[in-house]
Amino acid sequence: MAAGTTLQKAIDLVTKATEEDRNKNYAEALRLYEHGVEYFLHTIKYEAQGEKAKDSIRAKCLQYLDRAEKLKEYLKKGKKKPIKEGGESSAKDDKDKKSDSDDEDGDDPEKKKLQSKLEDAIVIEKPKVQWSDVAGLDAAKEALKEAVILPIKFPQLFTGKRIPWKGILLFGPPGTGKSYLAKAVATEANRSTFFSVSSSDLMSKWLGESEKLVKNLFELARQHKPSIIFIDEIDSMCSARSDNENDSVRRIKTEFLVQMQGVGNDTDGILVLGATNIPWVLDSAIRRRFEKRIYIPLPEAHARLVMFKIHLGNTTHVLTEQDLKELAGKTEGYSGADISIVVRDALMEPVRKVQTATHFKRVSGPSPTNHEEIVNDLLVPCSPGDQGAVEMNWMDVPSDKLFEPPVTMRDMLKSLSRTKPTVNEDDLKKLRKFTEDFGQEG
Numbered sequence: 001m002a003a004g005t006t007l008q009k010a011i012d013l014v015t016k017a018t019e020e021d022r023n024k025n026y027a028e029a030l031r032l033y034e035h036g037v038e039y040f041l042h043t044i045k046y047e048a049q050g051e052k053a054k055d056s057i058r059a060k061c062l063q064y065l066d067r068a069e070k071l072k073e074y075l076k077k078g079k080k081k082p083i084k085e086g087g088e089s090s091a092k093d094d095k096d097k098k099s100d101s102d103d104e105d106g107d108d109p110e111k112k113k114l115q116s117k118l119e120d121a122i123v124i125e126k127p128k129v130q131w132s133d134v135a136g137l138d139a140a141k142e143a144l145k146e147a148v149i150l151p152i153k154f155p156q157l158f159t160g161k162r163i164p165w166k167g168i169l170l171f172g173p174p175g176t177g178k179s180y181l182a183k184a185v186a187t188e189a190n191r192s193t194f195f196s197v198s199s200s201d202l203m204s205k206w207l208g209e210s211e212k213l214v215k216n217l218f219e220l221a222r223q224h225k226p227s228i229i230f231i232d233e234i235d236s237m238c239s240a241r242s243d244n245e246n247d248s249v250r251r252i253k254t255e256f257l258v259q260m261q262g263v264g265n266d267t268d269g270i271l272v273l274g275a276t277n278i279p280w281v282l283d284s285a286i287r288r289r290f291e292k293r294i295y296i297p298l299p300e301a302h303a304r305l306v307m308f309k310i311h312l313g314n315t316t317h318v319l320t321e322q323d324l325k326e327l328a329g330k331t332e333g334y335s336g337a338d339i340s341i342v343v344r345d346a347l348m349e350p351v352r353k354v355q356t357a358t359h360f361k362r363v364s365g366p367s368p369t370n371h372e373e374i375v376n377d378l379l380v381p382c383s384p385g386d387q388g389a390v391e392m393n394w395m396d397v398p399s400d401k402l403f404e405p406p407v408t409m410r411d412m413l414k415s416l417s418r419t420k421p422t423v424n425e426d427d428l429k430k431l432r433k434f435t436e437d438f439g440q441e442g
Contacts (some may be wrong), residue, residue, distance in 0.1 A: 136303030175337025357381030
């Protein structure tokens with residue numbers, strides 16, 4: 001972080017704190033004052049140039065710290081108006097500080113630094129993927145609704161011994177929609193905080209920092225609960241432990257185990273959602289903590305039919321329902337991602353026709369600039385022998401006069417012949433074996 005950026009961040013925080021103080025939101029003002037002072041101290045220690053600048057920042061720090069102490073004492077005593085003078089019992093304050101997690105966060109710069117790193121993992125903007133956008137996978141969707149949506153909507157159902165699932169593992173071949181399901185969860189669980197983390201978020205070159213990041217991730221999730229922690233490609237961090245593995249990697253796995261289901265760790269309101277293509281490499285203790293292990297298989301014919309319709313969207317085409325059923329039948333063994341590539345390649349065929357055409361002819365159709373208006377002078381690529389064919393290339397066609405050639409069955413079959421499935425039979429056998437031993441069908 002650049003020096004100017006750190007100082008500016010501190011100024012922004014204390015400005016906001018002053019505003020909250022003025023609006024009598026004293027708890028929020030206290031948090032912002034402490035956070036701002038931390039940034040000021042970082043600037044003094046590492047980035048400020050010259051003693052004059054440092055002295056100026058120190059004076060500001062003292063001013064904001066003094067106000068923060070008054071607010072802290074006021075909040076503890078619960079008075080109706082903020083006190084004017086600072087309290088005397090510093091020993092009592094120190095004791096309260098240890099017991100109060102918010103104060104602890106404010107006074108532990110290392111912890112705040114780690115948590116600020118992880119705040120980027122919070123998905124603020126929802127992906128806008130609905131359950132209806134996910135073709136098939138009914139069992140997986142039901143399990144996720146049971147674990148995420150129902151406990152939020154009907155908390156009274158989950159009392160006593162009936163508790164929602166704490167860990168769900170989605171496993172299956174690449175491209176079958178595991179991450180897409182997670183996007184649907186992020187969209188549908190609109191009252192939950194969604195954390196999307198990968199190994200790069202939790203791995204650090206500094207000794208001991210990686211496991212602290214794991215711990216702080218779960219602490220952050222507890223602060224923002226109900227929370228969902230989605231870990232894509234979880235096998236990269238939680239593979240089976242062995243005698244000759246790196247000590248830091250072993251400590252990360254141990255911290256995961258402790259945080260997911262360890263003594264003294266509260267996991268209420270937290271769901272850990274994992275996704276992997278190779279579940280057999282996961283450590284057995286990690287596998288046990290994922291109470292539901294759901295196999296996300298290659299799509300069946302009816303799901304492939306829906307996928308073709310979803311990926312075609314509102315693009316102009318002349319495919320009938322029978323054509324789409326035929327395509328669904330011809331794509332046995334293709335994953336959802338493979339079908340997406342087939343359709344995308346076919347959608348480029350009209351563009352290629354325009355690019356390679358030597359002749360165009362005039363047709364009637366909706367205007368490209370106003371679809372409600374029908375015009376008679378649009379140009380479409382054609383064969384040289386077609387009636388009304390004019391020799392010209394795409395450079396000679398005005399941009400508002402091109403008629404979009406529709407996608408045809410021939411385009412789809414041509415694309416299908418070029419695109420091969422990416423999942424091999426050996427991996428499928430291993431996944432089926434894992435499902436028989438440990439999982440359930442999705």
